[in-house]
Amino acid sequence: MSETTFPRVAVLGGAGTIGTTVIGAMRGAGWPADRIVAAGRSGDSLDAVAEQYGVETSTDATAAVLGADVVVTSVKPQDMRALLAQIAPTLPADALVLTPAAALPASFYESLLADGVAVVRAMPNTPARLGKGAISISPGTHATDAHMDLSERILSGAGLVVRVPEEQIDGVSVVSGSGPAFFYAVAEAMAAAGMANGLDKELAEALAAQTLIGAGALLEESGETPAELRAKVSSKGGTTLAALAAMEAAGLQGVFSAGANAAIARAKVLGEELQQG
Ligand SMILES: NC(=O)C1=CN([C@@H]2O[C@H](COP(=O)(O)OP(=O)(O)OC[C@H]3O[C@@H](n4cnc5c(N)ncnc54)[C@H](OP(=O)(O)O)[C@@H]3O)[C@@H](O)[C@H]2O)C=CC1
Ligand SMILES: O=C(O)[C@@H]1CCC=N1
Numbered sequence: 001m002s003e004t005t006f007p008r009v010a011v012l013g014g015a016g017t018i019g020t021t022v023i024g025a026m027r028g029a030g031w032p033a034d035r036i037v038a039a040g041r042s043g044d045s046l047d048a049v050a051e052q053y054g055v056e057t058s059t060d061a062t063a064a065v066l067g068a069d070v071v072v073t074s075v076k077p078q079d080m081r082a083l084l085a086q087i088a089p090t091l092p093a094d095a096l097v098l099t100p101a102a103a104l105p106a107s108f109y110e111s112l113l114a115d116g117v118a119v120v121r122a123m124p125n126t127p128a129r130l131g132k133g134a135i136s137i138s139p140g141t142h143a144t145d146a147h148m149d150l151s152e153r154i155l156s157g158a159g160l161v162v163r164v165p166e167e168q169i170d171g172v173s174v175v176s177g178s179g180p181a182f183f184y185a186v187a188e189a190m191a192a193a194g195m196a197n198g199l200d201k202e203l204a205e206a207l208a209a210q211t212l213i214g215a216g217a218l219l220e221e222s223g224e225t226p227a228e229l230r231a232k233v234s235s236k237g238g239t240t241l242a243a244l245a246a247m248e249a250a251g252l253q254g255v256f257s258a259g260a261n262a263a264i265a266r267a268k269v270l271g272e273e274l275q276q277g
Helices: 017-028 043-053 077-087 106-112 126-130 145-158 166-177 179-196 201-222 226-233 239-249 252-276
Strands: 009-012 036-039 056-058 070-073 096-099 118-123 133-139 159-163
Touching (some): 017 043, 017 145, 096 145, 106 252, 118 145, 126 145, 133 145, 133 166, 179 201
Parallel strands (some): 009 036, 036 056, 070 096
8 A cells, every 4th residue: 555545544432532642643644534434432522523633433333444444443451352343244354453452462353353354553642642642563463564554654643653562562551651640640749749848739730740841841852861851950969869869768760660560460460351351
């Protein structure tokens, strides 16, 4: 398929957080609205997607996949088995299944869909909504380089797209998939620390948010590493170094390691539970 053609893409769960993000990224990258169909369960939320992006909509996933070149399965892992059963009869044999779901291996899809189906797993994140995502893609057993190229093309408007082997997806999920939630938790913790030291809530939240936004922009634009930028804030004998030392002593790195371990353990358990049916 040439770069100048636009494969027909069915986004199942197209009114959800990630489904809408994928549609927005495609539309932003010039994908024609009439080459995208968003399928969901609620007519009202689909109407909002149609209004914003001009795409076709359907409340019937079985019908939506008819004639699709790519099927994006953007539903919660717990809803995936039922969705695959629903679309299996009408899924075109040569369609690419591009799935953002956490926890479920490509083999899950391969075992429930027709033999030889091409599956690519993606791990997106919510900043992709603004084209500032960090997204990985990984091939399943039957996905070719052409399928990976097509997946990258679909997601390129959503931000940085990297290719990793499937066994690294849980690691990606910890850093960039869940990472935005960690960032917001840090914003909340910083604001709480300000409130504990006399700032009112509104001021503390505004300062914490703008500080994280500004620090992120500086990281992006300066070309310096986090360690270099950290050193520029940390005067010798000053307050920041005292704070960082206390945070380290309280287990800062351990906090993130514990979070990563918990997320990876949860992905394993959830994946095993859902594969058993
Ligand atoms: N949110 C995130 O930050 C990230 C999410 N992911 C993955 O992305 C996937 C989607 O997550 P997210 O967008 O957050 O979830 P949402 O709940 O926002 O969206 C899921 C959508 O799927 C719809 N849906 C469920 N079953 C069907 C069906 N049979 N046919 C059509 N639509 C259906 C739901 O409709 P209804 O609301 O009517 O039930 C809902 O709109 C998940 O698998 C998740 O693991 C991956 C990385 C990051
Ligand atoms: O919490 C979840 O399951 C998904 C995966 C990464 C971010 N959200």
